[in-house]
Amino acid sequence: MSRGTGKAVRRTTSAMIASLDAEGRETREAPFGHALVALAREREEIVGLTADLAKYTDLHLFAEAFPERFFQMGMAEQALIGAAAGFAREGLVPFATTYAVFASRRAYDFLCLAVAEEGLPVKLICALPGLTTGYGPSHQATEDIAIFRGLPGLVILDPCDAVEIEQAVPAIAAHPGPVYMRLLRGRVPVVLDRYDYRFEIGRARLLREGGDVLVIATGFMTMRALDAAARLAEDGIETAVLHLSTIKPLDTETILEQCRRHPLVVVAENHSRIGGLGEAVAALLLGEGIAPRFRQIALPDAFLDAGALPTLHARYGLAVEAVVRRIRGWLEE
Amino acid sequence: MARSGNHPRGNVSLERRAWRIRRYAVRMAAVQGQGYIGQALGVADILAVAWFHALRYRPDDPAWEGRDRFLLSVGHYAIALYAALIEAGILPEEELETYGCDDSRLPMSGMASHTPGMEISGGSLGQGLPIAVGMALALRHKRNPAFVHNLMSDGELEEGATWEAAMAAAHHRLERLICIVDFNDQQADGRSREVLSAEPVEEKWRAFGWHAQRVDGNDIAALVAAFDRARALSEPRPRVIVCDTRMCRGVPFLERREIAHFVRVAPEEWERALAALDRAEPA
Numbered sequence: 001m002s003r004g005t006g007k008a009v010r011r012t013t014s015a016m017i018a019s020l021d022a023e024g025r026e027t028r029e030a031p032f033g034h035a036l037v038a039l040a041r042e043r044e045e046i047v048g049l050t051a052d053l054a055k056y057t058d059l060h061l062f063a064e065a066f067p068e069r070f071f072q073m074g075m076a077e078q079a080l081i082g083a084a085a086g087f088a089r090e091g092l093v094p095f096a097t098t099y100a101v102f103a104s105r106r107a108y109d110f111l112c113l114a115v116a117e118e119g120l121p122v123k124l125i126c127a128l129p130g131l132t133t134g135y136g137p138s139h140q141a142t143e144d145i146a147i148f149r150g151l152p153g154l155v156i157l158d159p160c161d162a163v164e165i166e167q168a169v170p171a172i173a174a175h176p177g178p179v180y181m182r183l184l185r186g187r188v189p190v191v192l193d194r195y196d197y198r199f200e201i202g203r204a205r206l207l208r209e210g211g212d213v214l215v216i217a218t219g220f221m222t223m224r225a226l227d228a229a230a231r232l233a234e235d236g237i238e239t240a241v242l243h244l245s246t247i248k249p250l251d252t253e254t255i256l257e258q259c260r261r262h263p264l265v266v267v268a269e270n271h272s273r274i275g276g277l278g279e280a281v282a283a284l285l286l287g288e289g290i291a292p293r294f295r296q297i298a299l300p301d302a303f304l305d306a307g308a309l310p311t312l313h314a315r316y317g318l319a320v321e322a323v324v325r326r327i328r329g330w331l332e333e
Numbered sequence: 334m335a336r337s338g339n340h341p342r343g344n345v346s347l348e349r350r351a352w353r354i355r356r357y358a359v360r361m362a363a364v365q366g367q368g369y370i371g372q373a374l375g376v377a378d379i380l381a382v383a384w385f386h387a388l389r390y391r392p393d394d395p396a397w398e399g400r401d402r403f404l405l406s407v408g409h410y411a412i413a414l415y416a417a418l419i420e421a422g423i424l425p426e427e428e429l430e431t432y433g434c435d436d437s438r439l440p441m442s443g444m445a446s447h448t449p450g451m452e453i454s455g456g457s458l459g460q461g462l463p464i465a466v467g468m469a470l471a472l473r474h475k476r477n478p479a480f481v482h483n484l485m486s487d488g489e490l491e492e493g494a495t496w497e498a499a500m501a502a503a504h505h506r507l508e509r510l511i512c513i514v515d516f517n518d519q520q521a522d523g524r525s526r527e528v529l530s531a532e533p534v535e536e537k538w539r540a541f542g543w544h545a546q547r548v549d550g551n552d553i554a555a556l557v558a559a560f561d562r563a564r565a566l567s568e569p570r571p572r573v574i575v576c577d578t579r580m581c582r583g584v585p586f587l588e589r590r591e592i593a594h595f596v597r598v599a600p601e602e603w604e605r606a607l608a609a610l611d612r613a614e615p616a
Contacts, residue, residue, distance in 0.1 A: 047474070071470055074504070076497035079463045083501065086467020089452070090475065094467075110494070113457045114464055118445055 020132070020189050020220055020309070027187035028162035032125060033061030035169035036095060040066055046173060047087055049073055049096040051080040057097035057127045058185050077102045081110035081122070088120035093173055100126035100141030100182060108147060111178070116151045119177045129158065129182030129219065130270030131299055131318060136306035141182075142299050145247055146275020148180055155201055156247040157181040158219035158270070158277075161191035164245060167199035175201060182219060191223045192243075204251040206258065210238035213327055214262035214292075216255065218244050218277050221268040221297070221318065228323040237331065247277055252284055259285055264330060265292045270318060273298035295330050297323060342385050342421070347553045348615035350420060351381035355583050356610055357416035361432035361439070363603035368433065368441065370606075371580040371587070371596035373413035375517050375551070376484075379576055380417040382556040383482060383513070387564060392422035395449040399479060402468055404452045406461020406485040407515070411443030414451070414484075423450040459492025461485055462512060466498045469510040469571075480564065484513045488520035490531035496541065499571075503542025506569040511560075512543075514575045515550065521594045538573045550576025584609045 028034075040046040040062065048054075048062040052075040063070040071087075073080045077098050087094040103111070103126045115122045126141070133139045148156055155175060159165045165184065172179045179201075195207050207222070208229055217225040222243040229239035242258050244251060259265050265285075267278040278296040285294065299316050313319040317326065354377040362368030383403065384390075390400040405414050412432065418424040424439075431437035438447050442456040453464050465483040472479055489495055502510050516534065518525045525531065538545040544566060548555040556576070563572040581587035581596060584606045590596065598606070 047471075069474070071505075073501055074497075076494075076501065078459075078494040079466065079497035079501050082460055082463020082494065082498065083467030083470065085453075086464040086469070087471045088467075089464070090468055090471035092471050092474070109457055110460060110463065113454055114460050117454055 020184065026190045028190055029187055030058035030061055030185065031162035031165040031188050032169060032183055032185065033058030035166040036062050037065045039170050039173055040069065043093070043173060045091065045093045047071065047092050047094050049080055049084050049087070049094050051075055051077045051098045051102065053098050053127070056185065057125060057183060059095070059097045077107040078110050081107040081124070082114050084122045085110070085114035085118070085120055088115070088122050093121050093123065095123045095125055097125045097127070097183070099139060100129045100144045101139055103180070104141060104144040104147040111154070112151055115178050116154050119153055121176055122178045123172050124178070124180045125183050126180065127183045127185045131304060131312055131316060132184070132270070132309070134307045134309055134312060137303040140304055142272045142304060143275060144182070145271050145277070149248055149275060149280065153177055154248065155179040157201070157245055158247055159184065159245050160220060160222040160243060162188040163190055163192040163197060164199050167197070171199060171201050184220065189220070189223060191226065199245070202246045202249050202251055204242055204244040204246070204254040206240065206254070207243050208239065208241040210240035212238045212331060213264045213266060214240045214242060214258055215266045215268055215327070216242045216244055216258070216277070216281055217268040218247060219270045221270050224318060224320050224323050225268050227320040228327065231320065231324050232327060237328070239327065244277065247280065250280055250284065255281060255284060256288055256290060259290050259292055263292055264295070266295045266297060266327060266330070268297040268323065271298055272301055274301050293330070295326070297326060340386050345385070346616060347381045347385055347557070350385045351377045351553065352583070352610065352613070352615050353420050354380055354413065354416040356607065357419050357426070357429055358412050359584070359603060359606045359610065361412050361415065361429045362598070364430055365433045366600055367595070367598070368412050369409045369595070370412070370598060371519070371592065372410050372517065373416065374582050374584060374587070375578040375580045376410060376413050376515050377416070377583065378551050378553050378556060379484070379513060379515060379578070380413055382553060382560055384417045384421050386557055387560040388482070389479070390421070395423050398477065401480040402452050402482065404461045404465050404481065404483045405443050405455045406453070406483055406489060407458065408442040408454065408456025410484070410486070411439070411441065411451070414443060415439050415448070418448070418450045421450075424448070458486070458489045459494040461489070462495050462498035465510055465512070466502050466505070466507065469502070469507040470505060472509065473507070478509065480509050480511055482511045482513060484515065486520070487514060487516040487518065487525045487531060490514065490534065491529050499538065499541040499543065502571040507571045508566070508569045510571040511563050512571065512573040514573060515578055516575055517578045517580050519580055519592055519594060534575050538575070542570060544568055544570045544572045545575065546573070547575040547577070550578035551582050583613065
């Protein structure tokens with residue numbers, strides 16, 4: 001608070017601790033770590049690996065519970081993914097953690113050839129997806145999905161909240177092939193508990209009905225879309241929210257069914273507008289000859305600023321107010 | 334003649350195994366009229382000692398859980414490993430006719446998904462050792478005493494991931510991990526020492542915490558001693574055997590040719606190469 005910004009902007013979400021917990025919503029602590037520990041009690045073949053980021057990917061809980069099943073690879077992401085492939089070759093199910101930037105930018109070749117080409121069950125769990133840290137481009141994985149979507153056989157998950165992460169962990173372990181999950185870490189918001197939600201790889205779920213606009217949202221943008229829908233409803237605007245946490249493989253059936261029913265489709269994602277869910281949905285709709293008005297809420301094709309998350313979410317259009325404003329604008333076009 | 338009396342397949346001399354590996358490799362390269370024959374001829378002695386002296390495996394069950402793992406990081410050496418796998422009885426000899434052909438199980442760059450006995454998909458150079466580290470950690474975790482061997486080229490010493498893995502292997506005291514470096518001093522753009530020198534090689538590995546040996550990789554007795562030492566050592570450290578080899582070894586007229594990453598062989602020369610090998614047939 002040394003800048004003395006006074007009462008106008010309370011920048012308690014520092015660039016240091018990236019978290020979505022400062023919004024007054026119920027949270028759960030380290031849902032991935034706790035879920036993995038619970039699952040590992042039943043499944044002995046699960047092992048944990050990290051590249052010097054156990055504490056920052058909630059894997060420290062697993063390391064404490066199963067020290068003999070935890071393998072520290074040091075700050076070496078290529079060795080991390082290569083070694084994870086080795087574990088998988090030997091019949092184990094490795095959960096490997098790092099930050100999304102390092103996995104996607106530095107270790108891609110290893111994920112491609114050592115893991116995906118051979119369909120090995122390596123589970124890559126990566127914190128700081130998209131704009132969930134104020135550290136700037138070195139830590140903001142704004143293009144990780146664009147990088148990974150072209151990898152044949154890789155399941156890509158972008159969960160919304162703690163509930164979904166907890167449910168996803170057993171499904172990820174049970175999946176026979178490689179999986180990449182964008183991780184929300186630390187105190188993670190609870191959103192889906194009121195929707196009787198059941199996570200399934202490859203399944204989208206309509207969380208809210210509404211005839212004016214359909215928002216297809218992924219990751220924490222589903223939380224923002226639901227909040228925005230509640231505000232728009234105050235003005236009589238009915239917003240449907242389709243939550244889609246599996247970016248690949250796409251639930252094409254559900255997407256097409258919903259898009260056929262709506263004249264305006266908005267895809268909302270915590271990712272660059274290039275190469276993410278928006279483009280995937282657009283290609284699907286074009287291929288099927290379905291042509292609603294199509295709009296994207298996504299990060300710009302740019303290296304983003306450093307700063308506090310609320311500031312940056314407002315600046316780049318991921319904040320609830322920004323979502324409300326833009327949907328209202330598109331409806332008035 | 335070096336024999337491995339205690340190896341299940343020690344009934345044939347290692348020199349003869351190496352000779353047969355060279356012959357299979359030349360026959361495979363002749364199918365396409367090309368192939369990494371220079372590397373195959375150079376590494377044949379290493380493969381003979383590895384597969385017919387050191388490794389434990391079951392030819393009729395290549396995925397046997399107790400087998401010693403042999404990772405081919407340097408994927409384009411697949412022609413040489415296929416030859417060894419044929420000699421080991423894991424691949425049928427008649428399949429060598431399909432090397433590099435459409436829909437063959439023997440692609441020019443080795444892939445685990447295609448070929449029995451091929452543990453990994455190499456070829457993106459520098460990936461073998463990190464995978465070997467994971468396998469060695471996993472085997473120890475499973476209390477499986479099998480060795481993990483990783484065969485890499487000297488060029489792969491230039492890849493950063495090799496040294497990431499070298500650090501991890503030493504830190505985790507992977508004493509069942511044996512890395513074999515085929516130091517033929519040749520990579521795509523020229524002599525390895527001129528492209529980017531890795532010397533002093535053994536000192537580098539030792540500084541990374543490894544037990545390092547350097548031997549003449551075309552001297553079967555020296556290779557046998559090096560493999561024996563690497564396997565018998567009680568030190569809780571990973572081991573590396575740096576093997577200085579000569580490209581095209583065993584076919585004199587090719588040995589004298591200007592050496593390159595891709596050794597050019599004219600169509601009529603394949604028969605000449607086989608004849609040259611046959612003139613030097615060991616007992």
